Amino acid sequence: MAVEIPKRLEDLPTSARRWVGRHVQRREDAALLTGRTEFIDDVVLPRMLHCAILRSPFAHARVVKVDTREAESLPGVVAVVTGEDALRWSHPAITAPDGWGTHCIAAQKVRYVGEPVAAVAATSRYEAEDALERITVDYDPLEVVADPFRAMEESSPLVIEEKGTNVMLQRVFTWGEVDRAFADAAHVFTEKFRWNRVGANPTETFGAVCEWDPMSLDLTVRGSIQSASHFGLGRAATFGLPSNKVNVKSHPHGGSFGGKGGTRGTDIACMLSRKAGGRPVKWIEDRMEYLVSGGSQAWDRHYIASIAVDGDGRVTGLDVKLVDDLGATGEGYGAISAAKPLAAFTGPYTIPVARYDLTLVATNKLPASPYRGMGPPPHFFVLEQLMDIAARGLDIDPAEFRRRNFIPSDRFPYTIPSGNEYDSGSYEEVLDKALDLAGYAELRRQQAAAREQGRIVGIGVASAIEPGVFDWNAYAVVGMQGTGVPEGATVSIDVLGMITVRVGFAMEGQGQYTLVSQLVADYFGVEMDAVRVVQLDTQSAPPSFGPGGSRLGVAITGAVLGACERIREKMCAVTARLMQTEPANIELRDGKFTVKGMPGAEMSVPEVAGTMLARSDLLPPDVDPRPEATHVWTAPGRAPADEEGRAKSYLTAAQAVHVVGVEIDPDTGFVEIFKYVVCDDCGTRLNPAVVEGQTEGSVAQGVGVALYEEYVYDEEAQPLTTTFMDYLIPTVNEVPAMEKVAVVTPSPFTPLGAKGCGEGAIHTTPAAVMCAVNDALVPLGVLAREVPAAPKRLWKLIRAARD
Amino acid sequence: MPEVAAARKIRLKVNGVAHEALVEPRTTLADFLRGGLALTGTHVGCEHGVCGACAVLVDGTAVRSCLMLAVQADGAELMTVEGLAESDGKLHPIQEAFVEEHGLQCGFCTPGFLIAIYELLESDPSPSEEAIRDVLGGQMCRCTGYQSILRAVHSAAAKLGAARSASATPGA
Numbered sequence: 001m002a003v004e005i006p007k008r009l010e011d012l013p014t015s016a017r018r019w020v021g022r023h024v025q026r027r028e029d030a031a032l033l034t035g036r037t038e039f040i041d042d043v044v045l046p047r048m049l050h051c052a053i054l055r056s057p058f059a060h061a062r063v064v065k066v067d068t069r070e071a072e073s074l075p076g077v078v079a080v081v082t083g084e085d086a087l088r089w090s091h092p093a094i095t096a097p098d099g100w101g102t103h104c105i106a107a108q109k110v111r112y113v114g115e116p117v118a119a120v121a122a123t124s125r126y127e128a129e130d131a132l133e134r135i136t137v138d139y140d141p142l143e144v145v146a147d148p149f150r151a152m153e154e155s156s157p158l159v160i161e162e163k164g165t166n167v168m169l170q171r172v173f174t175w176g177e178v179d180r181a182f183a184d185a186a187h188v189f190t191e192k193f194r195w196n197r198v199g200a201n202p203t204e205t206f207g208a209v210c211e212w213d214p215m216s217l218d219l220t221v222r223g224s225i226q227s228a229s230h231f232g233l234g235r236a237a238t239f240g241l242p243s244n245k246v247n248v249k250s251h252p253h254g255g256s257f258g259g260k261g262g263t264r265g266t267d268i269a270c271m272l273s274r275k276a277g278g279r280p281v282k283w284i285e286d287r288m289e290y291l292v293s294g295g296s297q298a299w300d301r302h303y304i305a306s307i308a309v310d311g312d313g314r315v316t317g318l319d320v321k322l323v324d325d326l327g328a329t330g331e332g333y334g335a336i337s338a339a340k341p342l343a344a345f346t347g348p349y350t351i352p353v354a355r356y357d358l359t360l361v362a363t364n365k366l367p368a369s370p371y372r373g374m375g376p377p378p379h380f381f382v383l384e385q386l387m388d389i390a391a392r393g394l395d396i397d398p399a400e401f402r403r404r405n406f407i408p409s410d411r412f413p414y415t416i417p418s419g420n421e422y423d424s425g426s427y428e429e430v431l432d433k434a435l436d437l438a439g440y441a442e443l444r445r446q447q448a449a450a451r452e453q454g455r456i457v458g459i460g461v462a463s464a465i466e467p468g469v470f471d472w473n474a475y476a477v478v479g480m481q482g483t484g485v486p487e488g489a490t491v492s493i494d495v496l497g498m499i500t501v502r503v504g505f506a507m508e509g510q511g512q513y514t515l516v517s518q519l520v521a522d523y524f525g526v527e528m529d530a531v532r533v534v535q536l537d538t539q540s541a542p543p544s545f546g547p548g549g550s551r552l553g554v555a556i557t558g559a560v561l562g563a564c565e566r567i568r569e570k571m572c573a574v575t576a577r578l579m580q581t582e583p584a585n586i587e588l589r590d591g592k593f594t595v596k597g598m599p600g601a602e603m604s605v606p607e608v609a610g611t612m613l614a615r616s617d618l619l620p621p622d623v624d625p626r627p628e629a630t631h632v633w634t635a636p637g638r639a640p641a642d643e644e645g646r647a648k649s650y651l652t653a654a655q656a657v658h659v660v661g662v663e664i665d666p667d668t669g670f671v672e673i674f675k676y677v678v679c680d681d682c683g684t685r686l687n688p689a690v691v692e693g694q695t696e697g698s699v700a701q702g703v704g705v706a707l708y709e710e711y712v713y714d715e716e717a718q719p720l721t722t723t724f725m726d727y728l729i730p731t732v733n734e735v736p737a738m739e740k741v742a743v744v745t746p747s748p749f750t751p752l753g754a755k756g757c758g759e760g761a762i763h764t765t766p767a768a769v770m771c772a773v774n775d776a777l778v779p780l781g782v783l784a785r786e787v788p789a790a791p792k793r794l795w796k797l798i799r800a801a802r803d
Numbered sequence: 804m805p806e807v808a809a810a811r812k813i814r815l816k817v818n819g820v821a822h823e824a825l826v827e828p829r830t831t832l833a834d835f836l837r838g839g840l841a842l843t844g845t846h847v848g849c850e851h852g853v854c855g856a857c858a859v860l861v862d863g864t865a866v867r868s869c870l871m872l873a874v875q876a877d878g879a880e881l882m883t884v885e886g887l888a889e890s891d892g893k894l895h896p897i898q899e900a901f902v903e904e905h906g907l908q909c910g911f912c913t914p915g916f917l918i919a920i921y922e923l924l925e926s927d928p929s930p931s932e933e934a935i936r937d938v939l940g941g942q943m944c945r946c947t948g949y950q951s952i953l954r955a956v957h958s959a960a961a962k963l964g965a966a967r968s969a970s971a972t973p974g975a
Contacts, residue, residue, distance in 0.1 A: 025902050032910025033898040035844015035884040039911065042843035126829065130807070203848045203856055203945050204911040254846070254911025255945050287849040509909030509946050693905050693947060700948035724853035724943070732939040732949040 003565045003631060005558055005751045009684060012522050012752075013568070013588045019518035019528050020752070023689045026514045027529065028507055037507070040207035040224045040251045041284045048209065049078055049121040049276055051269050051283040052128035054135050055293055056110035056117055059146070059364040059717035060157065063109055064138035066118055071134040076127035079275035080135075081268060082118045083107030089271055090238050093263065095330030096479040097169050100160065100362065102329050104238070104267035109142065111159050111328035112366050113719055114293030116264055121272035121281045146717035148302065148325040148361035159328050159362040168330060168360040169478060173342070173644050175417035176353030181317030185308030189389045194786040195301040195378040197711035198704070200371045201729060204254025206262030206294060207284040210269040214278045219246045219270060224253035226260050227546045228504065232538045238267050249537035250506035250546070257701070258370035258548065261285075261295020263331065291727055292719050297711050298337060298371035299378050300325035307351075307386045313396050315405050318346055320382065321357040327365040334368025335360050335478040337375035343467035343474050343650040344376055345418035347383050348427050349405040354417045360478075364717040372701060373466075373762045374549065380464040381787060384767035388460075388774060389783075398771070399440065399461045402657075403431055406463075413748075419646025420467070420474075422653035423747040423755070426681060430743045431463065431657045434679035437741050438659035443675065447661075451779060456664040456798070458776025459675075462768035463657045466682070467650035468756015469635050470549025474649035476641040483640050487555035488542025488632035491520060491563040495613040497606020499524060500532045501560060504544025505552065507535075510758055511690040512552055516560055518687060523564045524605050525591020542630050550756030553686060554652065555633055557751040562631025570624055571608045577620045578603065578611065636749065652747050652755035656680035658699075658768035664776050666802075669795030671707055671773060676736040678764075681743040683755035692740060694760045700735040702765020706773075707788050708734065777801075813877040817842065818886030826873045832866075833857045835873035836883060844884040844914050848943070855942035858915040859883045865922040884914035887921065896962040897921060897955070906955035908946035916942050920956055928967070929960055 006012055009021050031037045068080045086103040093101030105116045118135050122128035143157040150156055151166040159166055182188055208223035219241060225231045225248060232248040235241070253260070262285065269283040290296050301324050308317035320341075326334040338358055345354050391401035406427040407414050414422045443459050450457040467474075472482035490502040501516050517531040536542075542559075546552060572586040575593040579586070585596050593608055595601040603611075609627040611618055619625060641647035661675030678695060685691045708728040712720040721727040746753025766787060773789050780801035786793055810825040817840060824839055833850075836842045836859065845868060848856035852870040859868045860882040887895040897920050900906065907913045916939070923930055923938045930938075935956050944952065 026905070028910070029902045029907060030892075030894065030898075032907055032913055033884075033894060033901055033917065034888050034892075035842070035914055037910060039843075039846070041837075041847070125834075126807075126827070201945060202911070203854060203909070203943065204846065205848075253909065254848075255909040257945070287851065287854075507909075511908070689905050693908055693951060696948035696950045697908060697946045698948070701945070723851050724849050725851070729854075729943050729945065731941075731943060732936055732953065735949050738948075738950060 003562045005561045005565065007751065007753060008746065009752055014522050014525060014590055017522055020522045020686055021684065024514065024518060024528065024687055026511045027517055028511060028513055037252050039204060039254060040209065040222060043209050043222060043251070045209060045280040048280040048282055049123060050125040050128050051119055051121050051272055051281050052125060052132050053116045053265065053268060054118040054132045056106065056113060056115045058110055058139050058141055059113050060142040060144045061110050062140035062142060063106055063117060064140050067136045068118060071120060071131040074127065074131050074134060076123040077120055077131045078123065078279065079121040079272045080118065081105065081271045081275060085271050089274065090267060091240060093329065093331040094234065094237050096333065096335055096475065097330060098479050099163065100168055100330030102160070104264040112364050113717065114366060116268060119268045119272060121276050144364045144717050146363055146365065146713055146715055148323050148363055151361050151363050159364060166362045168326060168362055169335065170359045171477065173356040175355070175644060178317055178319060178353045178355040181353045182306065182308045182319065185316055186311040187309040187390065187393060188306055189386055189393055190304065190306040191386065191389060192785055193303040193305065193382050193385065195299055195381065196787060197297045197300045198371065198709045199296040199298050199369065199711065200257035200259025201296060202255030202257055202260065205285040205287055205290040206260050206265060208262060208266045208269055209280050209282045210266060210273050211280045212270055212274040212278055214274065217241065217245060221266060222249045222251060223262065223266060224260060225250040226256045226508065227548055228538050229544055234263060235266065235270065239270065247537050247539040252507040256508050257372040258374065259295040259298065261332065261369055287724065288722055291722055293366060295332060295369040297366050298334065298368050300368060301378050303382050305382045305386055307390055309390050309394065313394050313401060313404050315349055315351045315390070318351050318354040318383070323359045323361060325363050325365065326360050327363060327367040329367045332367040332369035336475045336480065337370060339475045339478045340375035341379040342418040342477065342645050343420045344465040344653065346416050347380060348407060348463050348465055348655050350407050352417060365713055372698065373759045376467065377762050377766055380763055381767045381770055384462040384771055385774065388771050392778065399431060399435055402461065402463055403428055419641065420650060421648045423651065423749050424745045425653065425655050426743050426745045427463065427655055430655055430679045430681050433741050433743060434657040434659050434677055437679065437739055438675060438677040440659065443661055456666055456776045458662050458772040458774065460660040460768045460772030460775055461657065462764055462771045463655065464764040464767060466550060466654040466656070466756065466759060466763045468550040468652035468654055469554050469650055470551050471635060471638050471649045473638055473641050473647040476647070477645040483638050484634040485545050485551065486543040486632045486634045487559050488544055488630055489556060489559035489563050490542060490628065490630040491560065491567060493567065493605065493609040493627035495610055497609050499526065499530065500534055502534045502536050503556065504536055504538070504541030505546030508547050510547065510552070510694065511687060512556055515553060515686055516556060519557060519560045520564065523561065543632050547758065550758045553758065554750050554754050554756055557686065557754060558633030559631050561751055562633055563629045566629030566631060567627055571627065573620055573623050574608055574612055575603050578618060651749055652683065654680065654682035654755045654757055656761065656764045658764045660768045660772040662769065662772040662776055664773065664794055666798050669791035669793065669798060671789060671794065673703065673736040673769070676738045678738055678740045678761060679743065681745050682757035683745060683747045684753040685742065685744065686752065686754050691757055694758055695740065696738060698759065698761035699738055699765050700730055702762045703735055703769060704730045705788060706766040706769035707790065710788050710790065811874055813874055815876050815879050815881060817881045818883060828872060828874050830873045831869055832871040832873045832876055833868035836868060842883050842885055846911050846914055848912060853943070854912065855919065856912045856915040858918040860918055860922060865919050884917055887917060896966065897959040900955040900959035900962060904951050904955040904958055906947065906952045912942065912944045916944065916952060920959065924960055924963055928964060
């Protein structure tokens with residue numbers, strides 16, 4: 001049955017929309033504010049044990065011997081596992097590219113500091129940690145490789161010997177006649193850039209409670225898990241279990257941002273449960289474990305990039321060479337981050353040809369994980385610095401230079417050289433509104449005056465694309481398979497007309513349960529609070545991926561509205577029978593089924609539902625009597641990628657312009673942001689309050705990566721940033737006040753015209769802040785090429801320029 | 804490895820309820836509240852005193868319960884996030900302000916913020932922007948970017964101020 005999902009707000013069956021598109025309060029909040037939401041560490045099960053993990057202090061070493069006898073004899077200790085158990089009971093992690101996974105506990109050798117070597121399950125966490133101190137491990141240290149360029153040399157030690165190389169992937173993607181574009185260019189600008197490791201750091205670390213049923217061999221995993229179904233498939237592969245034997249129940253979690261990680265700890269807790277005769281085992285990662293060995297680190301990138309520009313200031317080619325240090329294994333899907341820029345390679349510009357020379361390298365650092373935005377944020381940092389360098393080289397204002405190169409509004413849908421199609425946009429309008437709100441001309445005057453006084457003041461104008469609604473085909477180039485990412489929802493109306501929606505994902509912070517309630521309330525004309533939203537585990541839920549790749553708002557809107565449409569069709573058939581007319585004559589409006597052209601001939605939703613469930617005698621003979629339907633939505637028009645990685649991948653392309661003003665203290669190198677303006681266009685805003693919250697939070701994370709956050713390793717790959725005293729998360733005093741304005745260009749392809757917007761500003765903020773920093777440094781003749789632009793770096797640059 | 808010291812008996816009041824418990828001296832206050840008293844609204848974010856998620860009031864002062872031992876709270880009166888709303892479920896004005904201003908997303912850090920703000924507004928009913936930033940500077944939030952939390956603090960101060968003047972007006 002084909003289902004027509006409303007593409008515009010006006011298509012909803014209501015004459016007075018009360019919830020969708022309105023600034024509504026979140027229904028998640030009361031439980032969260034009173035401490036009643038059940039996070040994973042709040043879960044207590046009968047007979048539950050607590051896990052602690054012993055981790056390697058070496059970045060690269062043979063594991064000669066692990067002696068656990070003393071630990072096993074301690075009171076309270078129930079089970080101990082080592083690499084031998086992992087070899088016996090589990091498979092190496094599945095990775096993309098294929099074959100770069102290892103076991104969850106190191107067996108023969110450790111490959112990074114923090115890699116698990118043994119673990120204990122005891123009756124309390126305190127006892128489990130005591131027991132770790134009684135385990136002795138003999139290590140035989142090996143030569144360490146901490147630098148990706150060293151790792152690519154013939155003489156380098158190998159991180160995974162069996163592979164015979166440390167290069168996980170090397171490919172050059174060429175889209176169009178790039179060499180000719182550069183040969184014909186009036187100007188070519190080339191620079192090197194360095195993006196240091198940063199990462200998600202949700203306030204809640206990862207946690208799981210695992211139960212291995214020794215009789216049925218069923219595995220149940222409860223956890224703070226971003227994508228329950230995907231996580232379940234991973235566990236089935238690790239343990240060689242049929243996928244229907246693994247049930248995953250995700251709990252509400254304290255943020256994720258892609259970097260929740262947790263697979264190794266989960267697998268270890270599963271093995272401990274197996275050894276403990278099926279007792280549930282809880283593993284809660286602590287913050288130091290997260291920082292050193294969790295899903296905490298992303299994007300360790302070395303770039304050389306060039307743009308070609310013609311005599312009129314139009315960019316005619318982009319050439320990006322990236323060496324990405326993915327750390328010891330491919331288990332964290334760091335490679336996906338390097339592939340994702342294909343979805344928006346040329347940003348918001350009409351750059352006709354491009355090349356991506358991509359090398360993914362293994363070193364003895366923590367395996368890289370995803371982080372909000374997945375890969376474009378560093379790419380756009382590079383592209384936007386090049387845009388500014390070119391604008392300066394041609395003596396064109398950076399805002400004007402961008403305007404000249406923007407994709408014009410009348411050219412959408414627009415296919416970029418790397419194959420993705422942008423759905424819609426109004427880039428010039430977004431730029432104009434941002435410049436207006438910032439008072440751009442006045443800002444430039446103030447800057448000139450400040451420079452007269454010798455102050456180091458800069459203004460950044462940057463624009464980026466947020467690819468929304470991810471598709472697996474975007475990652476084909478690094479070995480992921482599949483097209484389409486289904487998301488399902490079941491809407492049920494009971495005999496009294498009360499509505500329940502069942503979904504397959506947990507609350508994570510983006511207000512999706514509120515969104516589900518908004519949609520159903522407007523569709524059936526009820527109060528938002530009357531709609532109950534229930535989360536199902538993976539053995540009960542319809543197909544679901546959950547949040548990720550700025551997809552869930554759009555995808556769940558499609559699923560919920562699709563299910564509502566299916567119910568409406570059934571109810572129309574029932575109403576038509578009762579009204580003695582044809583279903584085509586019945587319409588739903590404001591919660592009532594009416595006969596067209598016959599005022600007063602109507603039935604309410606509860607009346608129809610009650611008839612379906614309690615008056616079988618009145619039903620048409622062939623009607624399905626359940627006022628219930630499941631709809632599984634997936635993005636239309638997707639197809640597998642071609643040899644050069646080209647595909648319609650991400651369904652939506654949101655766009656933003658940020659204008660940033662900074663002043664750098666010459667004595668300390670500290671950057672103060674005195675102006676921050678955002679104009680963004682993410683299509684229809686289903687709950688503007690939530691969209692703005694995502695924007696503000698994403699700007700904060702973007703400021704963090706641009707100026708403060710950095711995972712530091714020494715030459716022996718020892719992590720030096722192991723606490724929040726070293727890894728600097730922005731506080732209220734580092735995040736600037738923001739002025740915001742929006743443009744709304746609905747997507748022609750999505751439910752209600754909404755675009756993915758959850759990852760949001762982090763696509764633009766690091767680029768914009770760095771544009772401002774480099775604008776400030778122009779009179780000094782130096783360029784900040786490295787992120788974060790921490791005081792130590794800027795201070796050195798400024799001093800070098802002045803000496 | 805030294806032996807674990809013997810458990811000691813402590814008495815304390817949490818959210819107005821008296822408790823008596825045996826605790827190992829090494830048990831942190833956070834673990835005791837969460838595990839011993841099942842008050843799981845207090846969250847642990849870093850366990851080294853930086854993030855502030857685990858803040859609770861001890862004798863009226865906000866402390867990081869991950870850095871304090873349960874035995875140190877012997878004889879104290881505590882308030883946790885569970886003590887803010889009224890028993891009938893009516894939210895405290897600070898909590899209401901958080902709902903209205905969207906001062907939370909995932910909500911994991913929120914209990915710590917609520918406690919810190921409660922302490923601030925008890926001692927300084929109309930705090931300056933600087934005083935607010937000074938207090939919030941000790942609390943980490945990874946979701947909101949803080950702007951909505953700042954708005955919520957101003958709004959909560961106004962709500963509490965209005966409630967005070969209403970109750971101070973004779974005949975009102």
